[in-house]
Amino acid sequence: xQDDKTPMIAIRDVVKKFGSFTALHGITADIRExxxxxxxGPSGCxxxxxxxxxxxxxxxxxxxxxxxxxxxxSIPANDRPTNMVFQSYAIFPHLNVEENVGYGLKTRKMPKxxxxxxxxxxxxxxxxEGYGKRKAHELSGGQRQRVALARALVMxxxxxLLDEPLSALDKKLRDQMQVELRSLQRSIxxxxxxxxxxxxxxxxxxxRIAVMFDGQIEQLDTPEGLYRRPVNRRVASFIxxxxxxxxxxxxxxxxxxxxxxxxxxxxxLPRDTLDPDIASDSxxxxxxxxxxxxxxxxQNDWSQNKVEGEVVDTEYYGDMTYYKVRLPGREEPLxxxxxxxxxxxxxxxxxxxxxxWGAESIVVFEE
Amino acid sequence: MAWRFDREAGQGxxxxxxxFGYVLVMLAAPLLMVVTFSFWTQDYLTIDTTLTLDNYREAxxxxxxxxxxxxxxKISLIVTVVTVLLAFPIAYYLSFxxxxxxxxxxxxxxxxxxTSYLLRVFLWKVIxxxxxxxxxxxxxxxxxxxxxxxxxxxxxxVVITLAHAWAPFAILPIFxxxxxxxxxxxxxxxxxxxxxxxxxxxxxxxxAMPGIVASTLIVLIPTxxxxxxxxxVGGTDGLMISNMIQIQFGKANNAPLGAAxxxxxxxxxxxxxxxxxxxGKKLGGRVR
Amino acid sequence: xxxxxxKWLTIYAVVYMIFLYAPVILLPLFAFNTSTIIAFPLxxxxxxxxxxxxHTDTLHTALxxxxxxxxxxxxxxxxxxxxxxxxxxxFMFPGKTGIVGLIMxxxVLPEIIVAVALLVMxxxxxxxxxxxxxVAGHVLICTPFSIAILSSAFxxxxxxxxxxxFDLGESxxxxxxxxxxxxVLPGVIxxxxxxxxxxxxxxxxxxxxxxxxxTLPVYIWSQLxxxxxxxxxxxxxxxxxxxxxxLLIAAEALRRRSARRQGVDTTLAGx
Numbered sequence: 062x063q064d065d066k067t068p069m070i071a072i073r074d075v076v077k078k079f080g081s082f083t084a085l086h087g088i089t090a091d092i093r094e095x096x097x098x099x100x101x102g103p104s105g106c107x108x109x110x111x112x113x114x115x116x117x118x119x120x121x122x123x124x125x126x127x128x129x130x131x132x133x134x135s136i137p138a139n140d141r142p143t144n145m146v147f148q149s150y151a152i153f154p155h156l157n158v159e160e161n162v163g164y165g166l167k168t169r170k171m172p173k174x175x176x177x178x179x180x181x182x183x184x185x186x187x188x189x190e191g192y193g194k195r196k197a198h199e200l201s202g203g204q205r206q207r208v209a210l211a212r213a214l215v216m217x218x219x220x221x222l223l224d225e226p227l228s229a230l231d232k233k234l235r236d237q238m239q240v241e242l243r244s245l246q247r248s249i250x251x252x253x254x255x256x257x258x259x260x261x262x263x264x265x266x267x268x269r270i271a272v273m274f275d276g277q278i279e280q281l282d283t284p285e286g287l288y289r290r291p292v293n294r295r296v297a298s299f300i301x302x303x304x305x306x307x308x309x310x311x312x313x314x315x316x317x318x319x320x321x322x323x324x325x326x327x328x329x330l331p332r333d334t335l336d337p338d339i340a341s342d343s344x345x346x347x348x349x350x351x352x353x354x355x356x357x358x359x360q361n362d363w364s365q366n367k368v369e370g371e372v373v374d375t376e377y378y379g380d381m382t383y384y385k386v387r388l389p390g391r392e393e394p395l396x397x398x399x400x401x402x403x404x405x406x407x408x409x410x411x412x413x414x415x416x417x418w419g420a421e422s423i424v425v426f427e428e
Numbered sequence: 429m430a431w432r433f434d435r436e437a438g439q440g441x442x443x444x445x446x447x448f449g450y451v452l453v454m455l456a457a458p459l460l461m462v463v464t465f466s467f468w469t470q471d472y473l474t475i476d477t478t479l480t481l482d483n484y485r486e487a488x489x490x491x492x493x494x495x496x497x498x499x500x501x502k503i504s505l506i507v508t509v510v511t512v513l514l515a516f517p518i519a520y521y522l523s524f525x526x527x528x529x530x531x532x533x534x535x536x537x538x539x540x541x542x543t544s545y546l547l548r549v550f551l552w553k554v555i556x557x558x559x560x561x562x563x564x565x566x567x568x569x570x571x572x573x574x575x576x577x578x579x580x581x582x583x584x585x586v587v588i589t590l591a592h593a594w595a596p597f598a599i600l601p602i603f604x605x606x607x608x609x610x611x612x613x614x615x616x617x618x619x620x621x622x623x624x625x626x627x628x629x630x631x632x633x634x635x636a637m638p639g640i641v642a643s644t645l646i647v648l649i650p651t652x653x654x655x656x657x658x659x660x661v662g663g664t665d666g667l668m669i670s671n672m673i674q675i676q677f678g679k680a681n682n683a684p685l686g687a688a689x690x691x692x693x694x695x696x697x698x699x700x701x702x703x704x705x706x707x708g709k710k711l712g713g714r715v716r
Numbered sequence: 717x718x719x720x721x722x723k724w725l726t727i728y729a730v731v732y733m734i735f736l737y738a739p740v741i742l743l744p745l746f747a748f749n750t751s752t753i754i755a756f757p758l759x760x761x762x763x764x765x766x767x768x769x770x771h772t773d774t775l776h777t778a779l780x781x782x783x784x785x786x787x788x789x790x791x792x793x794x795x796x797x798x799x800x801x802x803x804x805x806x807f808m809f810p811g812k813t814g815i816v817g818l819i820m821x822x823x824v825l826p827e828i829i830v831a832v833a834l835l836v837m838x839x840x841x842x843x844x845x846x847x848x849x850x851v852a853g854h855v856l857i858c859t860p861f862s863i864a865i866l867s868s869a870f871x872x873x874x875x876x877x878x879x880x881x882f883d884l885g886e887s888x889x890x891x892x893x894x895x896x897x898x899x900v901l902p903g904v905i906x907x908x909x910x911x912x913x914x915x916x917x918x919x920x921x922x923x924x925x926x927x928x929x930x931t932l933p934v935y936i937w938s939q940l941x942x943x944x945x946x947x948x949x950x951x952x953x954x955x956x957x958x959x960x961x962x963l964l965i966a967a968e969a970l971r972r973r974s975a976r977r978q979g980v981d982t983t984l985a986g987x
Contacts, residue, residue, distance in 0.1 A: 151880035165884030440807025447800040458833035547953040551739035653826015
């Protein structure tokens with residue numbers, strides 16, 4: 062048994078090389094018990110490799126992985142307390158749904174009656190009662206996904222590993238499965254590790270997310286932390302949309318920094334809202350999310366900073382409108398997203414507008 | 429994925445090594461030995477291992493061998509062209525016009541191929557012979573008064589028999605190549621103004637070229653090595669180089685000369701095959 | 717364009733099929749014909765030639781030899797084919813194209829070359845010809861066919877299926893037994909049937925490499941010289957044809973079952 066301080070999975074300095082190619086450059090991370098943890102990054106960033114080293118399919122070149130406080134180094138994949146939901150689902154085509162789900166229990170030499178009971182239980186958990194006799198090719202994509210999940214769940218592992226489990230599904234089904242998977246994980250409390258390249262999926266489902274680039278974890282944080290306080294421009298632009306503006310520090314006190322931001326002008330920022338790891342001298346860029354900027358329909362309801370600009374383009378999404386607004390003295394227009402609430406009509410391109418913004422929405426970056 | 433290479437390489441090589449080893453010992457080594465042999469000489473039962481080009485001199489200058497070599501090439505090329513030309517429309521029909529029972533058609537095409545090769549050749553002799561099925565039928569129907577004699581024991585008989593023997597080998601590669609053609613490419617060609625004929629020559633044929641080349645080679649190469657068909661239905665005018673190779677290794681008991689003939693035939697046919705291969709590549713590429 | 721039209725193509729296809737089946741249809745016709753002369757018109761129905769086969773001891777010996785050669789060839793070439801097919805379907809390794817190319821070479825090499833090359837080597841090594849030398853040659857030409865059949869079976873076997881089994885706690889051997897084998901078994905049986913059929917019918921290599929024990933095709937070859945023996949050869953050919961077609965139908969059915977199990981479209985796989 063482990064106490065609260067021991068992480069469910071402790072990854073320490075894991076390096077993975079394939080010949081001369083280094084896929085993982087010393088990964089260190091703790092994954093807590095009962096957590097929904099995501100590995101997010103573009104393809105080739107090493108997220109799948111990391112998942113496969115946890116599962117035991119790839120031996121690490123150096124470093125250690127411990128699950129439940131136990132070093133996994135010499136333990137092969139078939140003896141690890143992890144189970145995987147594969148990207149292709151890997152439903153055994155020669156077996157029906159029940160046989161697929163019961164596959165691992167049969168390996169454990171569980172009596173047939175118990176297997177049948179466990180399988181029935183887990184199938185009802187994933188809403189697949191009555192499909193037990195179907196073969197893999199008689200299932201839809203979403204059903205295959207449920208069977209793959211059931212097959213892992215029935216093993217009652219410490220950790221379930223999911224390798225892009227929703228990427229084969231269409232958008233609508235994917236949205237639905239994200240919610241289902243998330244609530245299922247909450248109700249059973251097993252630690253989930255999800256690999257995905259879809260930032261929206263990671264934000265919706267995860268307790269914490271590790272953003273990976275080039276075999277390294279760039280930032281490990283909660284979804285909100287990642288979105289609000291990305292540590293660098295790469296993370297900021299991978300997760301959501303962000304406007305980047307060049308900036309420099311013109312004055313500083315113990316509590317505040319004064320920044321001169323391109324096209325927005327001077328602003329005073331309290332130090333405690335900024336990333337403490339960034340030295341004030343090295344700040345050269347700031348970022349601001351599109352929804353933190355406001356096209357002012359009524360000048361009087363905005364007490365903070367304002368700047369004049371011109372709408373150059375609009376994208377209408379029904380519930381939202383995305384504006385491209387050019388500010389004087391700046392080539393690249395700002396992206397601004399506005400909710401289409403009652404009484405607001407779309408401002409046509411060419412119209413002059415006033416853009417409102419607040420100091421608290423500014424994120425600073427160093428080069 | 430390329431970066432899995434190192435670990436996979438070992439496993440892959442280990443796995444394939446029994447088969448590879450077998451082929452090295454049973455094919456590569458014997459082939460090398462044949463080449464070596466062709467530089468030796470044999471007098472009745474004693475073999476002289478002094479290296480010499482005498483066998484090749486004989487193989488390339490003796491009129492008998494020259495005639496046989498030329499005839500083999502001529503017959504093989506004619507057989508190949510006829511077989512592939514006859515096969516193409518069938519492959520085309522199967523790929524483009526047979527909708528439901530493709531597998532059945534393919535199966536039916538391959539069945540005759542699985543009957544005894546010897547018997548098939550022999551039965552063509554029965555069909556084409558003086559009192560054969562073909563002649564008796566034509567006479568019975570009153571088309572001819574006397575049996576036709578130009579259809580057995582000559583080149584025609586060899587061509588017909590081999591075109592029959594290699595039919596599935598010619599049809600299948602072309603069929604596969606045609607099946608692979610994305611049908612929307614044909615629609616695109618039509619959309620861009622091509623009629624069916626221009627479309628066929630500008631899109632279908634170039635894309636089918638790899639299959640046509642494969643068929644050609646798969647028919648041509650073994651045909652040169654056949655000695656049963658010429659012997660059974662070819663008459664004296666139909667004898668080919670393989671018959672001579674067989675005689676040298678058998679009755680004539682001059683294995684080194686046989687080896688030199690075999691190597692010569694392989695080199696010539698290898699060069700022709702390479703020529704066809706590259707011509708096909710160029711033709712397929714150019715029109716595209 | 718006339719020759720593009722479906723009508724002309726269909727007519728052509730039918731004529732072509734008649735051409736393909738002409739000799740095959742004659743085989744049973746003459747096998748049941750009373751006359752010893754293989755020509756039309758047919759003279760009457762008899763099963764005498766089939767009965768005669770029953771009492772021909774040399775034929776039984778040849779048949780026995782062909783069975784030994786065919787079964788050994790089928791097992792050995794399917795085994796070697798399985799190794800190569802698995803390696804080429806699953807792994808990347810240096811020299812792959814060259815190695816696989818060499819293994820597949822007998823597919824395009826004239827059989828006489830294979831036969832002569834083996835003959836030269838066996839003579840040089842001072843080994844005497846026997847049924848086993850025939851098997852050695854047959855394995856060489858059958859392995860490529862086995863690889864062609866098994867490659868599609870192994871390619872349909874997704875790598876993640878075996879990983880999934882391993883992930884669910886199964887051992888390597890257990891994974892092979894519970895996942896790999898059931899999925900490729902139809903392919904393996906189909907390969908056994910096809911290679912057996914090829915070996916059973918192969919003449920050129922057997923002709924060169926057989927010693928005093930002849931195989932069935934070599935026996936048939938020796939009989940073709942005697943006109944009086946022809947009707948029995950026809951009868952024998954008819955039986956062989958029937959057996960072969962049954963084996964082929966079985967092989968085809970199995971191959972399709974294998975493809976269906978793996979959820980592959982059955983019309984094109986294995987061509």
